[in-house]
Amino acid sequence: xxxxxxxxxxxxxxxxxxxxxxxxxxxxxxxxxxxxxxxxxxxxxxxxxxxxxxxxxxxxxxxxxxxxxxxxxxxxxxxxxxxxxxxxxxxxxxxxxxxxxxxxxxxxxxxxxxxxxxxxxxxxxxxxxxxxxxxxxxxxxxxxxxxxxxxxxxxxxxxxxxxxxxxxxxxxxxxxxxxxxxxxxxxxxxxxxxxxxxxxxxxxxxxxxxxxxxxxxxxxxxxxxxxxxxxxxxxxxxxxxxxxxxxxxxxxxxxxxxxxxxxxxxxxxxx
Amino acid sequence: xxxxxxxxxxxxxxxxxxxxxxxxxxxxxxxxxxxxxxxxxxxxxxxxxxxxxxxxxxxxxxxxxxxxxxxxxxxxxxxxxxxxxxxxxxxxxxxxxxxxxxxxxxxxxxxxxxxxxxxxxxxxxxxxxxxxxxxxxxxxxxxxxxxxxxxxxxxxxxxxxxxxxxxxxxxxxxxxxxxxxxxxxxxxxxxxxxxxxxxxxxxxxxxxxxxxxxxxxxxxxxxxxxxxxxxxxxxxxxxxxxxxxxxxxxxxxxxxxxxxxxxxxxxxxxxxxxxxxxxxxxxxxxxxxxxxxxxxxxxxxxxxxxxxxxxxxxxxxxxxxxxxxxxxxxxxxxxxx
Amino acid sequence: xxxxxxxxxxxxxxxxxxxxxxxxxxxxxxxxxxxxxxxxxxxxxxxxxxxxxxxxxxxxxxxxxxxxxxxxxxxxxxxxxxxxxxxxxxxxxxxxxxxxxxxxxxxxxxxxxxxxxxxxxxxxxxxxxxxxxxxxxxxxxxxxxxxxxxxxxxxxxxxxxxxxxxxxxxxxxxxxxxxxxxxxxxxxxxxxxxxxxxxxxxxxxxxxxxxxxxxxxxxxxxxxxxxxxxxxxxxxxxxxxxxxxxxxxxxxxxxxxxxxxxxxxxxxxxxxxxxxxxxxxxxxxxxxxxxxxxxxxxxxxxxxx
Numbered sequence: 001x002x003x004x005x006x007x008x009x010x011x012x013x014x015x016x017x018x019x020x021x022x023x024x025x026x027x028x029x030x031x032x033x034x035x036x037x038x039x040x041x042x043x044x045x046x047x048x049x050x051x052x053x054x055x056x057x058x059x060x061x062x063x064x065x066x067x068x069x070x071x072x073x074x075x076x077x078x079x080x081x082x083x084x085x086x087x088x089x090x091x092x093x094x095x096x097x098x099x100x101x102x103x104x105x106x107x108x109x110x111x112x113x114x115x116x117x118x119x120x121x122x123x124x125x126x127x128x129x130x131x132x133x134x135x136x137x138x139x140x141x142x143x144x145x146x147x148x149x150x151x152x153x154x155x156x157x158x159x160x161x162x163x164x165x166x167x168x169x170x171x172x173x174x175x176x177x178x179x180x181x182x183x184x185x186x187x188x189x190x191x192x193x194x195x196x197x198x199x200x201x202x203x204x205x206x207x208x209x210x211x212x213x214x215x216x217x218x219x220x221x222x223x224x225x226x227x228x229x230x231x232x233x234x235x236x237x238x239x240x241x242x243x244x245x246x247x248x249x250x251x252x253x254x255x256x257x258x259x260x261x262x263x264x265x266x267x268x269x270x271x
Numbered sequence: 272x273x274x275x276x277x278x279x280x281x282x283x284x285x286x287x288x289x290x291x292x293x294x295x296x297x298x299x300x301x302x303x304x305x306x307x308x309x310x311x312x313x314x315x316x317x318x319x320x321x322x323x324x325x326x327x328x329x330x331x332x333x334x335x336x337x338x339x340x341x342x343x344x345x346x347x348x349x350x351x352x353x354x355x356x357x358x359x360x361x362x363x364x365x366x367x368x369x370x371x372x373x374x375x376x377x378x379x380x381x382x383x384x385x386x387x388x389x390x391x392x393x394x395x396x397x398x399x400x401x402x403x404x405x406x407x408x409x410x411x412x413x414x415x416x417x418x419x420x421x422x423x424x425x426x427x428x429x430x431x432x433x434x435x436x437x438x439x440x441x442x443x444x445x446x447x448x449x450x451x452x453x454x455x456x457x458x459x460x461x462x463x464x465x466x467x468x469x470x471x472x473x474x475x476x477x478x479x480x481x482x483x484x485x486x487x488x489x490x491x492x493x494x495x496x497x498x499x500x501x502x503x504x505x506x507x508x509x510x511x512x513x514x515x516x517x518x519x520x521x522x523x524x525x526x527x528x529x530x531x532x533x534x535x536x537x538x539x540x541x542x543x544x545x546x547x548x549x550x551x552x553x554x555x556x557x558x559x560x561x562x563x564x565x566x567x568x569x570x571x572x573x574x575x576x577x578x579x580x581x582x583x584x585x586x587x588x589x590x591x592x593x594x595x596x597x598x599x600x601x602x603x604x605x606x607x608x
Numbered sequence: 609x610x611x612x613x614x615x616x617x618x619x620x621x622x623x624x625x626x627x628x629x630x631x632x633x634x635x636x637x638x639x640x641x642x643x644x645x646x647x648x649x650x651x652x653x654x655x656x657x658x659x660x661x662x663x664x665x666x667x668x669x670x671x672x673x674x675x676x677x678x679x680x681x682x683x684x685x686x687x688x689x690x691x692x693x694x695x696x697x698x699x700x701x702x703x704x705x706x707x708x709x710x711x712x713x714x715x716x717x718x719x720x721x722x723x724x725x726x727x728x729x730x731x732x733x734x735x736x737x738x739x740x741x742x743x744x745x746x747x748x749x750x751x752x753x754x755x756x757x758x759x760x761x762x763x764x765x766x767x768x769x770x771x772x773x774x775x776x777x778x779x780x781x782x783x784x785x786x787x788x789x790x791x792x793x794x795x796x797x798x799x800x801x802x803x804x805x806x807x808x809x810x811x812x813x814x815x816x817x818x819x820x821x822x823x824x825x826x827x828x829x830x831x832x833x834x835x836x837x838x839x840x841x842x843x844x845x846x847x848x849x850x851x852x853x854x855x856x857x858x859x860x861x862x863x864x865x866x867x868x869x870x871x872x873x874x875x876x877x878x879x880x881x882x883x884x885x886x887x888x889x890x891x892x893x894x895x896x897x898x899x900x901x902x903x904x905x906x907x908x909x910x911x912x913x
Contacts, residue, residue, distance in 0.1 A: 002381070003350060004381040004382075004383075005336045005337070005385075005533075006336075006337055009346070047346065047522060047531065048522050048523075048525075049522055050520070050521065050522050051520065072550055073549040087346070089346070232546060232548070232554070233546050233547060233548045235519060236520065238381050239379065240376060240377065240516070240518075241516075241517055241518045241535075242516060242518070243517060243519075243540075243545065243546065244546075245572075247572060248571070248575055248576060267487075267490040267491070268490075268554075268560070268564075268567075304871075322870045323808075332810060405639055405728045405729050474727050474730055475639075497647070500647045500670075501644060501646070501647070501670075503817050503818055504817065505813065505817035505818060505868070506812065506814070506817075507812050507814040507868065510810055510812040510870075511870055587870075589638060593665070593864070593867070593868040594644060594645050595645075596644070597637075599638070
């Protein structure tokens with residue numbers, strides 16, 4: 001039996017500072033490769049401190065893996081101290097990943113907030129690499145202020161893509177920002193999707209997700225075409241420690257990706 | 272099926288001790304707990320069920336998952352090896368049923384080798400419960416004081432001897448350690464009579480028929496906030512519950528983090544901080560939601576996923592709850608709604 | 609009118625006159641030897657309140673941070689805890705209506721089961737001032753009281769807005785005999801005794817959670833978010849000794865900690881040792897006078913060091 005609790009080592013190849021509190025780590029496993037899907041996550045260890053579940057930001061066909069880490073606690077603070085050549089210890093990949101099969105041939109609206117963009121990026125890049133399998137892509141993304149937007153360069157590259165629309169927003173404008181100001185769900189007003197063949201994929205703070213879902217429902221989106229990732233405090237990542245549950249669903253094994261019609265059945269989840 | 276005379280029981284235990292680490296109920300000053308015995312005398316079978324759980328022997332209160340040590344800039348792991356062959360003597364049906372529930376969770380992919388190795392290396396000999404107390408309600412879950420399901424060997428006291436049921440190959444091996452005789456028709460009749468009598472000793476009952484459906488309908492009922500007012504979130508119910516398996520994982524290390532241990536320890540969904548995330552977002556900050564979680568997990572969610580209710584009526588929560596929050600009474604009240 | 613009727617009448621009156629929004633008292637429990645804490649805000653539900661020899665809980669721990677007008681039922685020992693909570697400003701006096709009940713002692717159901725075989729799920733327990741009645745048996749209450757009730761000096765609550773019942777027994781002075789028994793032991797003997805006790809501890813923290821004067825929002829013993837890990841036996845000692853010292857001079861011996869311990873560690877022996885010391889050194893007992901300053905949190909200018 002392979003022990004699922006013991007992490008394996010990887011080496012950091014690149015460290016990119018995205019914002020004041022977000023850093024993207026690029027690394028490759030010391031031995032072997034991880035077969036993962038967009039939307040899955042890794043449990044990242046810092047020995048002596050603990051573990052944190054972090055969504056994979058890279059796409060499966062990429063040579064190295066990437067994680068974007070926001071500094072919010074003891075483990076993530078330690079991860080921010082890593083530099084090229086350092087070791088990073090990981091377990092995974094865990095979680096169900098995005099339902100790519102359902103999205104084939106469809107238009108997709110990506111709605112991301114703050115640190116919610118990295119897992120969406122994994123799926124966006126996957127779709128751009130398999131462009132003919134997917135329809136129009138709308139990328140709606142926002143953060144608190146312009147300096148909190150992650151993957152700024154990539155957003156501009158996406159904007160130039162065929163049949164791709166990118167809309168950005170910030171909660172609070174600053175000098176020099178000429179773009180939209182307001183919360184992310186408001187960006188939905190700027191697009192005119194063909195709802196019958198469009199899925200929405202949302203990732204970000206839970207409150208943003210809930211407001212976005214409400215707005216999509218008002219627009220007439222069917223519940224099964226609304227997909228989002230949810231977060232809960234995690235420890236084992238493999239459905240044994242009983243912590244990350246929402247009703248009868250475990251975010252680590254039944255999620256983190258859920259469709260609204262599915263998670264709605266859990267009465268503990270309320271918009 | 273077999274019997275063993277009580278006068279041969281002590282020798283049986285002594286023989287077992289030569290081959291296994293025998294653990295049995297040992298009387299502490301005021302209660303019994305499962306401990307490794309050093310002589311057959313130590314075993315005290317005059318108890319209902321032990322406050323300290325046999326769950327502790329498979330999912331320990333604190334367990335080292337691995338030790339880590341930095342050596343030449345590399346990290347070395349040491350995973351504790353579980354080699355001891357143990358034999359538990361005197362386990363009650365309620366605790367065995369609970370262990371079967373934990374089996375379901377820990378043998379699901381990916382398998383938890385810490386738990387499963389201990390299970391594989393342990394033989395469990397059960398003993399019918401002669402003196403259930405007023406807090407036991409095992410009969411509400413289709414089991415009784417002499418239910419032998421899940422055991423390797425099961426003993427029922429039928430007077431001057433024990434009636435012995437052999438249920439697994441491991442159990443069959445144990446027959447070699449004592450003077451067992453084939454049971455007679457009279458023995459079997461007596462055993463059935465006694466089993467019935469024991470069931471009738473249980474007077475606390477919970478009506479669990481279709482409880483999941485009932486619970487589904489009343490998720491937002493004010494009953495829960497009223498009930499949870501008296502709960503003090505002490506989490507004693509989880510710590511004493513043989514079917515509770517939630518754990519926390521914590522690293523303990525030397526000052527510079529270059530050697531230490533990753534440990535898992537029991538935790539409880541009743542504690543306020545259980546689901547608290549970074550930036551203080553806590554979906555179960557409200558006490559009502561935590562109390563609800565206990566009932567819904569045990570009588571709805573677990574049942575939906577594994578096909579069986581996550582309670583065996585051992586009565587420990589009811590016996591020890593500081594505010595008398597009674598699972599059977601709540602179930603009965605829910606049924607009336 | 610017996611105490612239970614008096615209590616129900618009083619409670620109803622308080623809710624009808626809207627003097628309070630809720631009443632915290634006792635209701636019938638899961639069997640005839642148990643009561644359970646009850647929160648009543650509907651004046652028609654005051655009939656569910658009970659008063660008997662099984663009203664064990666110290667209800668004052670529910671008052672921590674309470675904001676609305678509340679009436680609370682307290683026995684003598686509970687009222688002392690309430691005094692300490694008031695001193696520590698854990699609850700505002702104006703928000704409280706204290707219903708004090710004169711208590712003749714609480715029955716230990718464990719002792720009762722030892723004395724007489726009965727099924728509390730089916731058999732009723734009736735009582736009068738001196739005795740319990742089960743089937744046709746009469747059991748003298750004083751034979752089955754909780755240990756803490758055998759030496760109670762506070763049968764009348766020390767603080768109340770209304771009093772139910774009147775004192776019917778003399779007080780028996782507390783000589784701290786249980787503490788003296790351990791004091792007589794050698795250092796090795798004491799270590800052995802407490803080692804045997806703390807080994808049993810499963811680290812459930814129930815003793816701390818039911819304690820009315822453990823009100824820290826973030827307990828120092830859980831400061832390593834969360835620190836339920838104690839693979840080290842020493843951590844068990846640490847927990848109990850730290851808690852004992854943190855509560856010194858404030859513990860009122862309500863006995864809840866010992867009552868809830870699932871492995872029956874005789875915690876009162878530990879806490880009462882510190883109470884005895886405080887009494888001998890400072891002549892002070894906690895929880896008697898809300899105006900009195902806590903002896904370990906105050907000093908006199910002319911005090912000798």
